[in-house]
């Protein structure tokens with residue numbers, strides 16, 4: 001059996017926390033547990049029967065917030081500084097297996113505290129602080145301490161969606177256009193420590209597909225292995241197939257960018273003309 005991934009320890013004024021018991025690689029499974037108890041989200045409250053679905057949800061959330069506020073007010077002031085917006089783990093609840101998984105979103109050093117996200121990481125720093133305000137939290141993560149640059153980087157990340165198919169047939173764009181855009185996207189996400197977000201895996205996956213379009217199998221292997229490090233977002237089985245194949249000639253995107261490629265769409269288009 002492999003060594004335990006985490007230990008429970010003192011997290012200073014925050015009370016108990018989870019810590020990496022050893023160095024963890026990006027994508028490593030930290031916890032995979034079935035819950036001891038499944039309960040409804042929030043607290044049971046009586047809602048007026050004439051309320052619409054939307055009004056009911058709002059009302060329930062408000063009541064739940066009131067309940068949380070009481071709990072949070074009981075915490076010592078230093079505890080309330082503990083909120084963070086750059087989690088180093090990615091968590092998922094799997095309906096099919098009724099299990100809860102926690103993965104390392106990036107490489108984690110031995111002894112580092114394991115953290116989860118408590119806010120919408122795509123909100124501006126000001127809005128995130130606003131969200132925490134009723135609870136008396138002040139987030140002191142790197143992103144919140146440098147809001148102007150961080151907000152600009154996060155907005156830039158959100159403004160780009162890699163679309164492989166469009167680039168593949170757009171001859172006015174250079175062959176390396178999509179790859180360079182995605183590398184820039186990955187660098188921004190790593191700078192913001194948001195590797196657990198869907199955009200990170202999407203950029204890696206797009207580079208992998210771009211190399212399929214360019215007919216470069218060694219690079220496909222390299223990027224498939226990187227996509228495999230985001231198991232919370234990726235289909236591991238599909239990636240394993242791509243890694244096992246020596247050549248990807250039967251993939252529908254294979255050599256889509258090569259005008260003279262035998263299987264390429266461009267070549268087919270040329271023949272039609």
Ligand SMILES: [Zn+2]
Pocket residue numbers: 083084085086139140141142143144145
């Ligand atoms: Zn923060």
